[in-house]
Amino acid sequence: MSDTLFFCPDIATLPQLPLQESQHCVKVLRMREGDPMTVTDGHGFFYECVLTEAHPKHCIVRIEHRTEMVKKRDFVLHIGFAPTKQMERNEWFVEKSVEIGIDWFTPLLSSYSERKELKKERLEKIAISAMKQSQQAFLPVIDKLTRFSDFVVRPFEGRKFIAHCHDLPKKRLAQTYRKKENALILIGPEGDFSEEEVGMAVANGFEPVSLGETRLRTETACLVAAHTIHVLNNQ
Amino acid sequence: MSDTLFFCPDIATLPQLPLQESQHCVKVLRMREGDPMTVTDGHGFFYECVLTEAHPKHCIVRIEHRTEMVKKRDFVLHIGFAPTKQMERNEWFVEKSVEIGIDWFTPLLSSYSERKELKKERLEKIAISAMKQSQQAFLPVIDKLTRFSDFVVRPFEGRKFIAHCHDLPKKRLAQTYRKKENALILIGPEGDFSEEEVGMAVANGFEPVSLGETRLRTETACLVAAHTIHVLNNQ
Numbered sequence: 001m002s003d004t005l006f007f008c009p010d011i012a013t014l015p016q017l018p019l020q021e022s023q024h025c026v027k028v029l030r031m032r033e034g035d036p037m038t039v040t041d042g043h044g045f046f047y048e049c050v051l052t053e054a055h056p057k058h059c060i061v062r063i064e065h066r067t068e069m070v071k072k073r074d075f076v077l078h079i080g081f082a083p084t085k086q087m088e089r090n091e092w093f094v095e096k097s098v099e100i101g102i103d104w105f106t107p108l109l110s111s112y113s114e115r116k117e118l119k120k121e122r123l124e125k126i127a128i129s130a131m132k133q134s135q136q137a138f139l140p141v142i143d144k145l146t147r148f149s150d151f152v153v154r155p156f157e158g159r160k161f162i163a164h165c166h167d168l169p170k171k172r173l174a175q176t177y178r179k180k181e182n183a184l185i186l187i188g189p190e191g192d193f194s195e196e197e198v199g200m201a202v203a204n205g206f207e208p209v210s211l212g213e214t215r216l217r218t219e220t221a222c223l224v225a226a227h228t229i230h231v232l233n234n235q
Numbered sequence: 236m237s238d239t240l241f242f243c244p245d246i247a248t249l250p251q252l253p254l255q256e257s258q259h260c261v262k263v264l265r266m267r268e269g270d271p272m273t274v275t276d277g278h279g280f281f282y283e284c285v286l287t288e289a290h291p292k293h294c295i296v297r298i299e300h301r302t303e304m305v306k307k308r309d310f311v312l313h314i315g316f317a318p319t320k321q322m323e324r325n326e327w328f329v330e331k332s333v334e335i336g337i338d339w340f341t342p343l344l345s346s347y348s349e350r351k352e353l354k355k356e357r358l359e360k361i362a363i364s365a366m367k368q369s370q371q372a373f374l375p376v377i378d379k380l381t382r383f384s385d386f387v388v389r390p391f392e393g394r395k396f397i398a399h400c401h402d403l404p405k406k407r408l409a410q411t412y413r414k415k416e417n418a419l420i421l422i423g424p425e426g427d428f429s430e431e432e433v434g435m436a437v438a439n440g441f442e443p444v445s446l447g448e449t450r451l452r453t454e455t456a457c458l459v460a461a462h463t464i465h466v467l468n469n470q
Contacts, residue, residue: 099449100447100449133450135450212335213308214371215334215368216335217368223462227459228462234407234409234410235410
C-alpha cells in the first residue's frame, strides 16, 4: 500500500477521484500519469490503482487490484452525542474516535443543547481524513442532527446506554458492558441530559451508566465511552 | 463548592492569588470583596475562602475552611511522550488526560522527534485549566523536555511499558496490565521510537506493548494508553 491513501466512495462504478482528492493528488502531491496509488471506497475495500489522467479536478484511475480489509472488530460501536458549542471540540472527537475505530455517529438535539444546528459535512471531512491517516477502509456513518426524542425510540441490535451525571442509580460502563456486545451510548450536552430525557431513554431500554470518577467535558466523555468499549474488547 | 475553582499553589503560606487568577477573578468574573470562592493548591486540598482584597493583579483571600480531596485512584499513572510538532496536539493530550486523571508527564526527546524544543509553561497552563474545569485538587507534574536515554534509566516503582509499531514481540497493554499497578508508559514520536531505543528501554525493564489494531497518531496513542489504565482499574 502506498503511504498516501485516497478516498473515492464510488470507485467500483466510476474510477474518478472526487474534486478534493484530485486537487490533493495533482496540486499538492504532484502525481503524474502512470504513478501507482492506493484508493479506498470507505466500504471496506482497498484498490491498487494507476493514475491514467492527472486532471486537477477529476483524476481518472485504472484499477489493477482490489483487496478486502478484514474488519478486526466483532462489535458495533454507535455514539449518539449532543455536539458542543465549540465546533473544534466535536471535530476532535470525530477524528480521534475514527482513528480508534467507530461505526456510527448521531449528533443529538437535546433539551439543554447549546448547539442547535450542525453542518455534518465538516464532520464528514474530518472522518475521511482520519480514516485515510489511520489507513482504514471503513468510513463511519454520520447522521444529521436528530431530536433526542426521535432517536431514543429507534431500534438497535445490542446494549443501549445513556451516560449522565444526575444522582440516580447507575452502573459503571466498564463493569456492565460485556466483550463482543454491540453498543450504543448516548452522551449529553455541557449541561447534561434533563432528568426527563434520562427517564425517556430508560423507558426505551437504555441503561444509565457513569464513565469514571471525574467530571468530563462532553467531547472527552464521548471519547472515553468509545474507548472503554475498545479496551474491554481488547482484553 | 463554588462553580469556579481558583488555583493558588502556595495558599497555605501566602493567601494571595497569582496574577492570572486575580485578573480572571476581578476583570472577568467581576467578583467583589466579601464574595465566597473555592481555591485549590493542586496538592490535594480545597480551601473555602472569602475575597478580602479584589485587586486585579493580586487578590487577597481569607481561608475559612480547608478540605482534603480523597484521591480515588490507587495507582500512579505516568506518561513519557515525544511531543508532536503541532503544539495544539500536545495541548489536547494534556487537557484530556488531566480531565481523566494522570499524575506525571515527561516530554521526551527521541531519535526521530520532530519537536526538539518545548515550552512546558504552555502545557502547565493547560493542565491547570483542565484541573479547575474538572473540579480536581491534584495538579500533575510536567517535566522539562528530557533525553530518552536519560529518562529510561530513571527508577520507577511499578510496571514500565514502551508502545511501538516495530514488528517485534509485544503484548497488548490491555491484556498484560493488572489493576492497581503503578504504570509508566512511553509513547514515541510521529516516526516511532528507533529499534535501538526500544532495545535500550527493554534492557532497562520496559515491556514492549501495542495499544490496539489501528495506526494511531502520537497524541491519540498517548490518550489511549492513559485511558486503558483507567478502564482496567474501573472494572
